[in-house]
Amino acid sequence: MTDISEMLETPTMEVTVNVNGTDVTKTIEPRLLLVHFLRDHLDLTGTHWGCDTSNCGACVVWVDKQPVKSCTMLAAMAGGHEVRTVEDLETDDGLDPVQEGFMKCHGLQCGFCTPGMMMTGRALLDANPDPSEAEIREAISGNLCRCTGYENIIRSIRWAAEHSNGHGTEFPSGNSRRSPASDERSEERL
Amino acid sequence: MQVPAPFVYERASSVEHALELLAKHGSEARLVAGGHSLLPMMKLRFADPTALIDINDVDGLSDIRIDSGADGDLIRIGAMVRHAELLDSEIMAEHYPIFAEAERVIADPVVRNRGTVGGSLCQADPAEDLSAAFAAVRATVHIIGADGTRSVPVREFHDGPYQTVVGENEMVTEITVPVRPGGCSAYEKVERRVGDWAIAAAGVALWLDGDTISEIGIGLAAVEAPHFVAVAAEDAARGQVADEALVEHVGELAAQATNPNTDQRGPADYKRHLAGELTKRAMRRALVGTGTYDGSHA
Numbered sequence: 001m002t003d004i005s006e007m008l009e010t011p012t013m014e015v016t017v018n019v020n021g022t023d024v025t026k027t028i029e030p031r032l033l034l035v036h037f038l039r040d041h042l043d044l045t046g047t048h049w050g051c052d053t054s055n056c057g058a059c060v061v062w063v064d065k066q067p068v069k070s071c072t073m074l075a076a077m078a079g080g081h082e083v084r085t086v087e088d089l090e091t092d093d094g095l096d097p098v099q100e101g102f103m104k105c106h107g108l109q110c111g112f113c114t115p116g117m118m119m120t121g122r123a124l125l126d127a128n129p130d131p132s133e134a135e136i137r138e139a140i141s142g143n144l145c146r147c148t149g150y151e152n153i154i155r156s157i158r159w160a161a162e163h164s165n166g167h168g169t170e171f172p173s174g175n176s177r178r179s180p181a182s183d184e185r186s187e188e189r190l
Numbered sequence: 191m192q193v194p195a196p197f198v199y200e201r202a203s204s205v206e207h208a209l210e211l212l213a214k215h216g217s218e219a220r221l222v223a224g225g226h227s228l229l230p231m232m233k234l235r236f237a238d239p240t241a242l243i244d245i246n247d248v249d250g251l252s253d254i255r256i257d258s259g260a261d262g263d264l265i266r267i268g269a270m271v272r273h274a275e276l277l278d279s280e281i282m283a284e285h286y287p288i289f290a291e292a293e294r295v296i297a298d299p300v301v302r303n304r305g306t307v308g309g310s311l312c313q314a315d316p317a318e319d320l321s322a323a324f325a326a327v328r329a330t331v332h333i334i335g336a337d338g339t340r341s342v343p344v345r346e347f348h349d350g351p352y353q354t355v356v357g358e359n360e361m362v363t364e365i366t367v368p369v370r371p372g373g374c375s376a377y378e379k380v381e382r383r384v385g386d387w388a389i390a391a392a393g394v395a396l397w398l399d400g401d402t403i404s405e406i407g408i409g410l411a412a413v414e415a416p417h418f419v420a421v422a423a424e425d426a427a428r429g430q431v432a433d434e435a436l437v438e439h440v441g442e443l444a445a446q447a448t449n450p451n452t453d454q455r456g457p458a459d460y461k462r463h464l465a466g467e468l469t470k471r472a473m474r475r476a477l478v479g480t481g482t483y484d485g486s487h488a
Contacts, residue, residue, distance in 0.1 A: 010196035030199030030242065033229075052192045052233070054226060054301055055385065066303045072229050073304065076199045077222070077244055120300060141384040142298025 015079040019044070020088040030076050035059040037075035038085060046086040046115050050144075057143030060116035061085050067123045069142070086115035089122060097160035098122050107156030109147035116143050121157040130161055194232035198241040205363060208245050209336055212359045215241035221361055223270055226297070226305040227313035245270065251308070251363060254279045263369035269308025269362045274299070276307055286367065287479065288375035288393050292323040295377075298385040308362045311344075316351045317387040322409030323377060325418040326393040329367045335360035345417045373397035373405070374479030378468040382455060388412040389455045390464035392444065394472040398480050401431045408440070408473075412455075413448035413465045420447035423469070432477055441470035 016025040019042060026041050038044045038061065047070060050058030054072040061070045062084035089096040098121045101107060108114045117140060124131055124139040131139070136154045145153060198215065202208035212219050220239035222228055223246065231237035245251070251270035256263050265281060276282060277293035296302060296310075296319050310320045311331065321344070324331075329344045333356055344365070347354055356362060379391035391411040397404045406427045408420040423443035430436050445466030450458045477483040 011198050013199060031194040031196055053230060057300060060300055067300045068304045069300055072226050077246065139299055142300040
């Protein structure tokens with residue numbers, strides 16, 4: 001593959017990020033945003049790329065167990081850190097209660113905001129397993145739903161709170177479906 | 191698709207290392223903390239640094255603690271303290287409720303996980319809530335460079351919109367706020383929607399000696415008050431008996447300290463009115479919050 005960075009004379013660097021429990025090493029441009037690293041370099045397209053301005057929250061992933069907006073973080077800054085994406089919510093035991101809640105309570109219409117909503121919702125429940133409606137509204141206030149399905153999203157997260165069954169957020173297990181694309185692509189640039 | 195222009199990325203392991211990297215990469219290098227102000231600026235080419243020096247790994251910049259000294263207790267807030275940490279800090283809640291009240295309306299919870307106190311101050315956005323809050327409590331900003339450290343009152347820290355006194359090869363390490371008993375503080379903001387910058391905002395910190403205001407700080411955001419403060423309003427309140435007539439007078443003077451712009455957030459006269467009204471509301475709540483003001487003069 002032609003190394004476009006040489007054509008453009010932009011610097012590159014190697015970064016190793018733990019994504020969903022697996023260390024991945026890639027050569028990237030320093031200016032690569034984490035959301036594009038996940039989607040374009042690791043094929044983890046569950047994380048959505050929305051407003052690009054840290055307003056909409058479609059790109060929310062966890063970095064060291066905290067939800068962050070991956071459009072406003074460099075992939076380089078994630079080097080040496082643990083990133084968790086929506087692909088990791090499901091475990092060998094089945095769907096995360098938050099995922100089930102979105103199914104049971106019709107928490108999505110078009111689905112674009114859903115990955116960010118679920119990652120923010122999961123983080124809320126880990127910190128506060130029994131949140132009130134007001135606490136849920138506050139927690140997702142940085143996640144926009146343009147179908148305006150907030151009522152059902154709140155119900156979905158409440159459903160998950162009531163059906164947690166001890167579901168934790170232990171980091172992972174390396175199921176191939178949610179692991180980053182395999183190592184043969186590691187040498188690939190950009 | 192918004193992507194920053196190319197730059198070199200470096201990661202600093204200590205304050206000294208960060209200063210070395212700043213010197214190495216020259217005047218167009220920038221430090222990046224949370225990145226939630228700088229990266230959007232870079233996407234829009236309002237900022238175009240040739241090198242970014244990531245200071246997230248630097249130890250010792252992320253604590254909020256109280257130091258006891260000869261001149262009394264001092265709250266030390268590391269430059270890398272995240273907004274979420276300032277919001278949740280029991281130390282801040284005990285001594286200066288203005289910070290939790292301001293933080294609760296800064297951006298949104300996910301952004302607050304990443305953005306930092308030092309980064310917000312250095313961005314020096316004219317609508318930055320923390321600049322107004324720190325100005326109200328008369329905080330001091332501590333800056334380190336190759337030649338050592340210096341301390342700047344936050345009211346002298348901003349040189350204008352998006353401009354601070356931090357030099358090319360310097361970095362902010364912490365912000366300190368003196369602990370002073372007998373006072374209270376509050377913050378009031380009007381915004382169009384969650385996460386937006388203020389249309390106008392006001393913070394008040396005050397101390398009572400009996401019925402008399404012994405000291406007061408009034409910070410204003412988004413209304414172009416020089417250095418985020420309303421000095422004439424403070425001067426009019428200091429030494430006066432606190433009552434509703436004084437609150438009204440102080441609010442009017444605070445409005446006169448502003449020079450707001452008409453923009454998509456509202457016309458200038460509306461913002462000026464808001465600045466006065468929010469100053470009054472914050473002042474009333476701060477007075478009640480002292481626990482000794484009974485409002486009997488109202």
